[in-house]
Amino acid sequence: MTEVVRAENTTKRYGEVLGLNGFTANFGPGITALIGPNGSGKSTFFRLLTGQLRPDSGQLAVLGRDPWANRANSAGVGYCPEHPAVYGWMTPFEFVTYLLRLDGFSRRAAEEGADAALATVGLSDVADRRLRGFSKGMRQRVKIAQALAHDPALLLLDEPLNGLDPLGRVQLLDLFGRLAAKGHHLIVSSHVLYEVERLTEEIVMISNGRVLAIGNIHRIRDALDAHPHSIALRTKEPRRLAERLTAWENVTSVEIAEPDRLVVRTKAPDLFYRDLPGLVLDASIEVYEMSSPDDNLEAVFRFLSE
Amino acid sequence: MTALLETRELSRRFGEVEALQGVTFSIPEGAIGLIGPNGAGKTTLLRVLLGLIPSTSGGASVMGQDTSLHGLSIRERVGYMPEDDCLLPEMTGIGFVAYMARVSGLPKELAFSRAHEVLQFTGLREERYRKISEYSVGMRQRVKLAQALVHDPRLCILDEPTAGLDPAGREGMLELLRNLAGRPGRSMVLSTHLLGDVERVCDQVLMLNAGRLLAVGPLAELANTGRDEIVVRLKGDAASFVEALRRRGITPRVGLAELRMDRPAAGERVVFEAARESGVQVRYLGPGARTMEELFLRLVQPGGPGKAT
Amino acid sequence: MTIFAPNYAPAPPALESRSKRALAILGHQIQVQSGVLNIVLLLFIFVVVVAPLVVTFYLSQFLPSGILGTTGLSTFYGPIGQQVWFILLIILVSSAGAAVIARDVATKAMTMYLARPIRPIDYLGAKSGALAFWVFLGGVLPGWVGTVIVLALGYVSLPLALEAIAGYFVIGVFSITAFTGLAVFFSSLTPRSTLAGAATFGALLGSDVVMGVLSGISGKVVFLYASPVQDVLAVAAGVFGASGNSLNPWSSGVVLVGFAVAAFGLAYVRLLRTQVIAE
Numbered sequence: 001m002t003e004v005v006r007a008e009n010t011t012k013r014y015g016e017v018l019g020l021n022g023f024t025a026n027f028g029p030g031i032t033a034l035i036g037p038n039g040s041g042k043s044t045f046f047r048l049l050t051g052q053l054r055p056d057s058g059q060l061a062v063l064g065r066d067p068w069a070n071r072a073n074s075a076g077v078g079y080c081p082e083h084p085a086v087y088g089w090m091t092p093f094e095f096v097t098y099l100l101r102l103d104g105f106s107r108r109a110a111e112e113g114a115d116a117a118l119a120t121v122g123l124s125d126v127a128d129r130r131l132r133g134f135s136k137g138m139r140q141r142v143k144i145a146q147a148l149a150h151d152p153a154l155l156l157l158d159e160p161l162n163g164l165d166p167l168g169r170v171q172l173l174d175l176f177g178r179l180a181a182k183g184h185h186l187i188v189s190s191h192v193l194y195e196v197e198r199l200t201e202e203i204v205m206i207s208n209g210r211v212l213a214i215g216n217i218h219r220i221r222d223a224l225d226a227h228p229h230s231i232a233l234r235t236k237e238p239r240r241l242a243e244r245l246t247a248w249e250n251v252t253s254v255e256i257a258e259p260d261r262l263v264v265r266t267k268a269p270d271l272f273y274r275d276l277p278g279l280v281l282d283a284s285i286e287v288y289e290m291s292s293p294d295d296n297l298e299a300v301f302r303f304l305s306e
Numbered sequence: 307m308t309a310l311l312e313t314r315e316l317s318r319r320f321g322e323v324e325a326l327q328g329v330t331f332s333i334p335e336g337a338i339g340l341i342g343p344n345g346a347g348k349t350t351l352l353r354v355l356l357g358l359i360p361s362t363s364g365g366a367s368v369m370g371q372d373t374s375l376h377g378l379s380i381r382e383r384v385g386y387m388p389e390d391d392c393l394l395p396e397m398t399g400i401g402f403v404a405y406m407a408r409v410s411g412l413p414k415e416l417a418f419s420r421a422h423e424v425l426q427f428t429g430l431r432e433e434r435y436r437k438i439s440e441y442s443v444g445m446r447q448r449v450k451l452a453q454a455l456v457h458d459p460r461l462c463i464l465d466e467p468t469a470g471l472d473p474a475g476r477e478g479m480l481e482l483l484r485n486l487a488g489r490p491g492r493s494m495v496l497s498t499h500l501l502g503d504v505e506r507v508c509d510q511v512l513m514l515n516a517g518r519l520l521a522v523g524p525l526a527e528l529a530n531t532g533r534d535e536i537v538v539r540l541k542g543d544a545a546s547f548v549e550a551l552r553r554r555g556i557t558p559r560v561g562l563a564e565l566r567m568d569r570p571a572a573g574e575r576v577v578f579e580a581a582r583e584s585g586v587q588v589r590y591l592g593p594g595a596r597t598m599e600e601l602f603l604r605l606v607q608p609g610g611p612g613k614a615t
Numbered sequence: 616m617t618i619f620a621p622n623y624a625p626a627p628p629a630l631e632s633r634s635k636r637a638l639a640i641l642g643h644q645i646q647v648q649s650g651v652l653n654i655v656l657l658l659f660i661f662v663v664v665v666a667p668l669v670v671t672f673y674l675s676q677f678l679p680s681g682i683l684g685t686t687g688l689s690t691f692y693g694p695i696g697q698q699v700w701f702i703l704l705i706i707l708v709s710s711a712g713a714a715v716i717a718r719d720v721a722t723k724a725m726t727m728y729l730a731r732p733i734r735p736i737d738y739l740g741a742k743s744g745a746l747a748f749w750v751f752l753g754g755v756l757p758g759w760v761g762t763v764i765v766l767a768l769g770y771v772s773l774p775l776a777l778e779a780i781a782g783y784f785v786i787g788v789f790s791i792t793a794f795t796g797l798a799v800f801f802s803s804l805t806p807r808s809t810l811a812g813a814a815t816f817g818a819l820l821g822s823d824v825v826m827g828v829l830s831g832i833s834g835k836v837v838f839l840y841a842s843p844v845q846d847v848l849a850v851a852a853g854v855f856g857a858s859g860n861s862l863n864p865w866s867s868g869v870v871l872v873g874f875a876v877a878a879f880g881l882a883y884v885r886l887l888r889t890q891v892i893a894e
Contacts, residue, residue: 137344164499165346166603167606170599191476276578277579286573287591290591291590297473352892358730378732381731392722392724411732412631459627
């Protein structure tokens with residue numbers, strides 16, 4: 001399986017400020033989410049991938065080639081940066097066409113590409129209005145159109161859903177899914193984790209310029225299972241259930257938080273979840289709700305960042 | 307008891323654009339989520355409520371005061387946290403918040419002591435003595451929140467408070483907002499595109515689209531699907547779990563990360579039975595509420611006025 | 616991260632009046648204006664005004680009256696007539712006034728101000744007041760200091776000194792309102808302070824030069840009315856009884872008031888148009 005992006009011990013500094021610090025990760029085909037706090041190195045990483053920056057040390061390969069040495073081949077990579085960088089006096093059509101021509105496309109090809117890209121992001125109706133009057137969400141779409149316009153194999157999207165209303169967010173998530181289905185590769189960075197979860201299962205977590213975790217969401221969550229979880233259960237018979245649970249070896253504490261609610265702490269969540277159905281059914285105890293604040297992506301992130 | 311926010315056939319036109327059309331609602335105190343596509347009229351509504359612009363027809367009142375007559379008085383009791391930066395970078399955090407307090411009318415000493423209090427509440431410790439130009443995004447959001455709270459307003463209007471925050475920052479801000487929402491006698495309006503935030507913090511929802519009112523009311527009511535549904539999240543092979551349910555006569559609706567089904571006559575035990583049988587772990591079991599996003603998408607037609615934003 | 620919910624008093628604190636709120640803005644703006652550059656300019660102005668006054672009056676003690684002319688009220692016109700004072704004052708008002716509104720537009724802090732319980736007129740009044748104070752420091756105070764010094768040194772009599780002080784004050788009223796108005800107006804036009812400052816400087820000095828040229832070429836004095844600097848000079852000449860100025864002091868005074876009213880009026884309209892909550 002070919003790696004789309006391969007980074008090995010990549011380091012990039014800006015004077016004293018650290019961008020990436022020995023960053024090692026492989027990105028496969030399809031959509032990968034890049035998750036990390038502000039200042040963790042995501043934008044630096046993207047700019048290294050487009051060839052705008054050169055790593056101080058380490059290896060970096062994009063679609064098999066070194067991005068810095070092959071900047072002329074940047075046709076394979078489309079980048080949508082986080083901060084609005086659109087020219088207010090242009091229209092979306094002019095903006096996308098202009099950038100395509102900078103990339104070396106002929107006028108005709110640039111205009112066709114721009115039309116297609118703007119249609120893909122749903123901006124065809126307003127393609128001839130000045131960008132100055134656009135809302136944040138619309139400017140965001142223009143930037144995405146610009147990244148898409150030369151039909152790149154790899155798309156880098158830095159916080160692409162910023163400023164979009166709920167409808168826009170859903171539409172773009174759909175768009176990303178369709179692009180992936182058509183064979184594009186995407187690396188998407190986002191702070192809104194519940195949306196990331198809907199987009200892809202492959203994630204790379206970055207913090208302080210280094211990789212924190214990489215791989216499939218579920219497997220990363222499994223790693224989380226090696227740590228204590230706190231689980232809330234709603235039941236009509238809290239005392240009976242509590243009695244049974246305290247007898248379990250892996251349960252460290254059981255608290256009756258409300259007349260119908262138990263909070264259980266366990267050292268081995270995997271075993272707990274595996275064995276709970278059996279307990280509930282054998283003892284005929286009615287459990288009608290179960291949830292845990294420790295079983296989602298935010299919890300993974302919190303735990304790994306500490 | 308006077309409603310917190312009230313409008314009567316509120317309309318506002320700019321030239322040919324009808325930003326608000328005949329909006330009528332009455333909302334009690336609490337934490338209200340204001341949602342809608344771009345261009346729906348939320349910004350215009352906020353401007354009217356703050357007494358900054360008059361309506362073209364109809365009226366509005368905030369905490370019992372008419373917005374067209376008592377704008378100044380309303381702004382004395384309302385705090386606003388803008389979406390944009392809007393800060394003075396050369397000032398320190400404490401300097402800025404205390405200054406804003408004085409412009410709101412607090413005497414100097416009280417302004418400073420309240421500024422320290424709210425900065426403590428929003429989590430800015432020694433950073434408050436540094437210049438705002440050196441602040442990260444998270445710190446700026448906290449300063450903006452602090453200046454909105456410093457004069458102890460009865461109503462606080464927050465515009466995209468979690469924008470630009472990383473997951474940890476967002477968690478922190480949502481915690482703060484839940485804290486605020488819980489205080490008696492103090493209300494908030496949260497205007498945001500992140501419907502998940504609304505679900506975590508608010509108890510009421512106000513939904514606009516293309517200048518019209520789409521929905522208004524308690525979150526719990528709006529989230530009520532009218533069906534008795536349960537939601538299940540799994541770890542393991544969902545397919546065999548679904549099979550096990552089918553064998554018991556239940557056909558779940560399979561979503562991206564969860565399963566939904568009508569509550570079976572036999573109760574939730576069916577879920578545990580299926581889990582034991584298929585060897586799949588149930589990680590979440592709960593009542594099926596409609597998410598705000600589903601409601602939103604259902605009410606706002608794609609391809610309609612909301613499209614080109 | 617621990618969160619403390621402070622013990623808020625059940626009732627919100629009692630608020631001070633609108634004028635106190637405006638004063639807070641005024642005080643803050645004065646602080647902002649007190650940068651090194653502006654203070655140095657101010658000191659420079661003092662020197663440029665006080666020194667010639669003192670020297671002229673001192674020398675007049677010894678030299679026969681023919682050489683320096685009789686020293687009376689019109690001597691106080693001296694520093695003004697040299698125009699150096701006014702050029703420096705123009706630099707001062709452009710520098711101190713450039714950012715008076717522009718910075719708030721650039722940083723969008725305007726939103727913070729106008730979302731508070733104040734009216735746009737309070738904001739405009741406070742900001743203009745702060746700038747006017749600074750122009751007073753550079754446009755009236757040096758004259759007063761010079762007068763007090765020559766009085767203290769015994770070169771002039773008390774009644775004369777009092778007339779001079781009143782004179783500088785009257786001139787100051789006109790120059791302050793016109794210059795402040797123009798600076799505030801330009802600052803309200805753009806978020807870029809440097810542009811606003813340059814525009815103020817250019818307008819004030821430029822009008823002086825251009826109108827002087829036009830008047831010279833055409834031989835018509837009326838062009839000079841369009842230059843605020845010439846108008847102030849005319850008013851000063853009228854107040855101090857100095858001769859040689861071709862404009863009518865009363866008409867000049869009216870023109871200056873007109874400039875001020877127009878400038879403040881337009882700035883106010885711009886403020887009213889500001890969208891407090893951005894789309």
